[in-house]
Amino acid sequence: MKMLGNGLHDAGHHEDALTVKEADLATRRRIGDSECSMLAAHSNLANTYQMLGRLDEALRLRRDVYSGRLKLNGEENDRTLGAAYNYAISLVDLQRYAEAKSLLRRQIPVARRVHGESNDLTIRMRCHYARTLYEDPTATLDDLCEAVTSLVKTERTTRRVLGGAHPLTSAIEDNLQHARAARVAHILSHNTPPPPLGAA
Numbered sequence: 001m002k003m004l005g006n007g008l009h010d011a012g013h014h015e016d017a018l019t020v021k022e023a024d025l026a027t028r029r030r031i032g033d034s035e036c037s038m039l040a041a042h043s044n045l046a047n048t049y050q051m052l053g054r055l056d057e058a059l060r061l062r063r064d065v066y067s068g069r070l071k072l073n074g075e076e077n078d079r080t081l082g083a084a085y086n087y088a089i090s091l092v093d094l095q096r097y098a099e100a101k102s103l104l105r106r107q108i109p110v111a112r113r114v115h116g117e118s119n120d121l122t123i124r125m126r127c128h129y130a131r132t133l134y135e136d137p138t139a140t141l142d143d144l145c146e147a148v149t150s151l152v153k154t155e156r157t158t159r160r161v162l163g164g165a166h167p168l169t170s171a172i173e174d175n176l177q178h179a180r181a182a183r184v185a186h187i188l189s190h191n192t193p194p195p196p197l198g199a200a
Helices: 002-010 014-031 035-051 055-073 078-093 097-115 120-134 141-162 167-190
Strands: none
Touching: 002 014, 002 035, 014 035, 035 055, 035 078, 055 078, 078 097, 078 120, 097 120, 120 141, 120 167, 141 167
16 A cells, blocks of 8 residues: 555656555554554655645644654664654745754754764755745845855865766755845845845
């Protein structure tokens, strides 16, 4: 059932995948499956909720999976870091920027410590942290400058590690353009002096 649900999800048949994944989860509960397997099933179900636009339900599951992984595996485990990343994505998608920012500020140093600065997950966390800064309508100029500076550094790292043609490099470049545009718009709307020459 797990393989069928994931196959339907990967093929874009998300309504069918949802039915299978919900049945899979119910079966696992009934037979008393392990906590680790239950967390994996919840995570898979959350991914399908996300694809169907059921963002609140995806967020609820991803929060529970992150909390469960933290207790079961500890903060430096790969599955915990992955769960934290998915939880942060859900928060950003629901525009709950302050919560996402707080979560990523805690998790990025852990990802760096475990995997290093050039790791794919660390890079993705840094990119989404920048999004919490520049997409937030209450962002200050300092927030927007931090977002730009962070994305410039992240883009350099990604280009060096993955190359300029990699989709992640392109995604970070797009985010950098959005962050710079948000900074310019903030400066113009607030009559704020521009950053000094040489700033990112």
